[in-house]
């Protein structure tokens with residue numbers, strides 16, 4: 262049998278079920294392919310930082326695969342609609358029996374994979390999908406009535422129960438493959454429509470760099486103190502592994518295994534820091550689960566239907582001030598400058614800047630979501646959408662609309678000495694720029710707007726029933 266492994270957001274060789282199976286079954290040869298779709302990425306609004314990191318990761322993956330005897334072919338299809346044609350050509354030319362790939366959850370990705378499966382079937386070849394992005398096959402988790410969970414805590418409980426009952430250790434690299442004689446090509450440095458990206462933080466792409474960062478984090482005090490320090494942007498208290506997890510150059514299963522090796526197999530007995538970090542990995546799974554269970558999420562729709570009626574303000578000046586870090590609220594501006602310079606922002610600050618945009622500025626959360634999509638090196642649809650819908654009070658587990666962060670007190674609490682703010686505001690003295698909004702009155706405006714919208718929606722829907 263000849264097999265092809267089609268890489269997407271799972272650019273690694275370790276703990277990769279689809280790769281393992283492709284190699285095991287490919288007794289007559291295995292090759293790998295990555296199909297770039299830059300025009301679809303532009304339509305989806307994915308920005309240069311994430312694309313640059315993907316390309317750099319691919320170069321490293323090509324080397325890792327070569328050591329296993331697997332040639333990586335780089336193809337460009339421009340859009341998803343051309344992907345079936347590219348795969349058909351490869352299958353035909355190299356007489357491939359099975360194409361293996363990791364599951365993806367977005368509506369466009371699901372439609373693309375259906376079209377590929379149909380096209381391959383006509384050639385007597387099969388598309389085989391397996392989980393490569395999550396620790397567990399999350400879509401199998403259901404509540405007692407057989408529906409998907411909409412709230413994190415019961416999902417987490419069900420996830421942990423399933424994990425304890427069905428856990429499997431992550432797999433290592435597959436053994437050497439029988440190589441398929443194919444022509445490989447160089448991975449480009451950039452695409453048309455994407456400029457080159459420079460960050461003040463050197464994000465070193467690839468599996469090896471990700472695994473060594475994981476090891477450093479787990480063995481360090483940062484992991485032990487994660488429970489207390491993770492909300493402090495002034496402290497290097499989190500793992501910063503999100504870019505590697507987003508492109509899949511390390512697996513979440515490998516992250517969990519690193520904790521298991523240190524603390525033992527019973528996750529319920531782990532110390533607070535480890536337990537807390539594990540919970541963040543489950544949040545990551547939860548947002549993928551939400552995406553897989555509620556396809557409207559990838560159609561730009563809020564999870565809470567009534568919130569589609571919120572009359573968001575329209576102010577390009579306010580949006581621009583927020584994007585550029587010129588709102589006069591120091592913690593917000595520091596976060597936005599960190600994002601611009603590095604492609605990354607601390608989670609607590611992401612929450613603060615997002616809530617400020619949706620509540621104090623009363624601007625549509627989708628504008629913020631799109632800006633993050635353009636700017637983040639760790640951009641990941643599920644986590645980004647989940648984070649934004651949380652902040653906007655439109656999502657599954659959203660912050661109640663009346664509980665609005667005061668960004669100034671958040672800054673004082675989580676950056677008590679102002680270290681984070683000074684670091685990113687640089688030449689601007691803290692407090693030197695007048696705020697573009699009054700925090701008190703805009704808070705009241707947001708609460709009243711949400712309250713009135715909800716009442717009106719409920720009235721309309723009660724009248725209808």
Ligand SMILES: Cc1cc2nc3c(=O)[nH]c(=O)nc-3n(C[C@H](O)[C@H](O)[C@H](O)COP(=O)(O)OP(=O)(O)OC[C@H]3O[C@@H](n4cnc5c(N)ncnc54)[C@H](O)[C@@H]3O)c2cc1C
Pocket residue numbers: 491499500501502503504506507538541542544545548606607608609611612615633637639640641642644645646647648649652
């Ligand atoms: C508005 C908003 C937008 C976000 N957009 C993204 C995004 O595009 N990509 C992304 O990976 N994360 C996103 N997050 C989640 C979170 O901010 C980042 O995952 C985290 O800051 C990454 O830093 P870290 O690797 O040091 O995380 P750690 O604290 O070390 O956590 C370990 C890993 O767990 C996962 N994780 C942690 N927190 C969350 C969370 N709240 N939701 C989902 N997964 C989580 C990440 O994969 C992270 O790398 C967003 C959060 C908000 C509030």
